[in-house]
Amino acid sequence: MARKKIPPPEYVAPITVRSVIEELPEAEVRQALLSSGDSIAYQFLKSWENPKNKNKDLSLIARDCEFSISHFCKIWEHYNLQRGMMLMVGKVPKVMLDVAEDAQSKMENCPRCDGMGEIQHEKIEMRPDGEVKVSLTRVCPQCKGAKEIRVSGSRDARALMFETMKLTGQRGPLVAIQQNFGERLGQTVGTIEKMIGWGEKQ
Ligand SMILES: [Zn+2]
Numbered sequence: 793m794a795r796k797k798i799p800p801p802e803y804v805a806p807i808t809v810r811s812v813i814e815e816l817p818e819a820e821v822r823q824a825l826l827s828s829g830d831s832i833a834y835q836f837l838k839s840w841e842n843p844k845n846k847n848k849d850l851s852l853i854a855r856d857c858e859f860s861i862s863h864f865c866k867i868w869e870h871y872n873l874q875r876g877m878m879l880m881v882g883k884v885p886k887v888m889l890d891v892a893e894d895a896q897s898k899m900e901n902c903p904r905c906d907g908m909g910e911i912q913h914e915k916i917e918m919r920p921d922g923e924v925k926v927s928l929t930r931v932c933p934q935c936k937g938a939k940e941i942r943v944s945g946s947r948d949a950r951a952l953m954f955e956t957m958k959l960t961g962q963r964g965p966l967v968a969i970q971q972n973f974g975e976r977l978g979q980t981v982g983t984i985e986k987m988i989g990w991g992e993k994q
Contacts, residue, residue, distance in 0.1 A: 807861060808850075808861070809851045809860075809861055809864055810849060810850035813850060813864070821868070822841075824872075827871065828867045830863075830867060832863065833859065833863070835859075836853065839853045839856065840853055880985075888956075891949050892949075894946045895945040896945045897942050897944050899940040899941070900941060901939065902935035902938070902939055902940060904933070904934035904935065905932035905939070907939050908939065909932055909938065910931060910937070911929060911930060911932050913930040914927070915930070952986060
């Protein structure tokens with residue numbers, strides 16, 4: 793019985809350290825390796841920058857340093873997350889101010905009279921002296937003629953602000969000393985993400 797011919801698989805170029813790095817901005821890759829604090833990554837960078845290896849394939853340099861793709865990816869991910877955090881942190885003061893402003897009460901045009909202070913109201917009055925008085929409007933019952941009313945600030949912004957200031961949902965003293973740095977960092981990141989999210993929602 794003739795065997796069914798299986799077509800040869802399409803050639804797929806193997807993923808190598810070189811093929812990964814070539815797709816990325818070189819200066820940033822070098823910066824990521826340099827700032828990683830990782831001895832193997834640093835060794836790979838030094839070897840890459842060595843004029844002796846000028847024409848050597850980057851993947852071979854990586855292999856000689858036992859620098860794997862997954863190792864590089866972890867360093868690249870960490871570097872970009874840190875950069876993203878730094879950019880995000882730079883936006884925090886402005887976003888915090890936005891949240892604080894959204895949380896504040898403000899005066900707005902009265903919706904009942906549309907900021908006119910009066911509403912339509914036809915009234916015909918006969919005075920004792922026989923004079924007929926016709927009025928077409930009356931003072932707005934909502935703003936009492938002030939034209940503006942006070943509107944509460946955003947509930948979400950207020951909740952977020954109080955949460956950030958640790959004024960709500962706290963057990964024990966308002967200022968708690970967190971022993972675990974990782975936990976504190978995680979909370980800070982969470983708060984920053986929430987605030988940035990809030991700012992972008994507006
Ligand atoms: Zn009004």
